[in-house]
Amino acid sequence: MSDLSAIDHGREAGFGDYVQLLKPRVMSLVVFTAMVGLIVAPVPVHPFVAFTAILFIALGGGASGALNMWYDADIDRVMRRTASRPIPAGRVGAGEALALGLALSGISCAMLGLAANWFAGGFLAFTIFFYVVVYTIWLKRRTPQNIVIGGAAGAFPPMIGWAVATGGISVESILMFALIFMWTPPHFWALALFMKDDYSNAGVPMLTVTHGRRATRKHILSYTILLAPFAFALALSSVGGPVVLAAAVVLNALFILGAVRIARRDDAAAEADRYRAEKAFFRFSLAYLFLHFGALLVEHSLTTFGLGGW
CATH class of the missing domain: 1.10.357.140 (UbiA prenyltransferase)
Incomplete structure (x- = not known):
């Protein structure tokens, strides 16, 4: 320091x-x-x-x-x-x-x-x-x-x-942990993609600096795909239910689709539209997490009245 x-x-x-x-x-x-x-x-x-x-x-x-x-x-x-x-x-x-x-x-x-x-x-x-x-x-x-x-x-x-x-600690709390843990890398790597040289200028070895943006895009796609099973596992756990499962299906489909779009791009395409896809993916990643945990709250509320859960 x-x-x-x-x-x-x-x-x-x-x-x-x-x-x-x-x-x-x-x-x-x-x-x-x-x-x-x-x-x-x-x-x-x-x-x-x-x-x-x-x-x-x-x-x-x-x-x-x-x-x-x-x-x-x-x-x-x-x-x-x-x-x-x-x-x-x-x-x-x-x-x-x-x-x-x-x-x-x-x-x-x-x-x-x-x-x-x-x-x-x-x-x-x-x-x-x-x-x-x-x-x-x-x-x-x-x-x-x-x-x-x-x-x-x-x-x-x-x-x-x-x-x-x-x-x-329980399986359910570990699955909630796993959802955020697997979500974090693609969320921050998307930010690193459109922050350009900030991390390299600061000497922070973010993946975009050490491996390049092309490799970072592939890593985003890989982690986004690996994230989905944890979302479904949480939906099928004792704190999950139909609402959480529906949220997992929709949110992960959209998240993976966004990662695929990013993976297919190169720096020239990203520069041309000022990293529009990367910024959209980053913003959606925030909604992804809040909506997943929001679905858990909705499921719990319905279960309290005998309407949710498995």
Whole structure:
């Protein structure tokens, strides 16, 4: 990590800058998938406990974001997508971000343990460690497998939500994890395709940098195809049902179709239409995950009234 002492602190940080440190967009996905994991679990949770647990899981996700921004401030300054973040833009000091991230990490894990159970609290602590140490510090700058292995951090939240309710792990929570884990590489590789030289300029060995865009397109297609069986397995599990199965059929067909379109393109075609297909695939990948987990919620609601499930 490069020296951050040269950052210009000409403007005093506002509340929104500290919120941005927590990566609210990423946090929304963490909160939603953790909430689904908690709700569809077979053990009912008191509404106040559930709300409190989700709040502290969100804080844990935000802590991970702040620590990630602290460590990555040097490469964030180089990348157009991240140059306006609070630390590289000079609105928040690196030390402030580090202190905030560490404080929220300790508070969120301890309070989740007290509010729910210590297995869930420990699981949240492990997730923060995995994202910050394993992914951000160890993998991100060393291997093109960074997002493949490191993606596990973003896949843990539904397992944490499940653990809040049950105090443990099950096949169903592992399948929710697997769905996000397999979804993560094609989602981020699609972003890397149209971010052009951002990752190479920052020295991040993303697959587009180490193997080229053509190989990246093939990898996107491969992972998208491998993702589908996990979606169907989740649909056929105890938390699935006809609604989840229908969502899996439609969403995976569209996702694979988008990956095929990308795989058939070359750089000239992508440049000609300003990476329209790649951007569309990236946007759909977000909808893909939210709709899958939304289908789990709908199925659970129908099952509660004896109308869903297998």
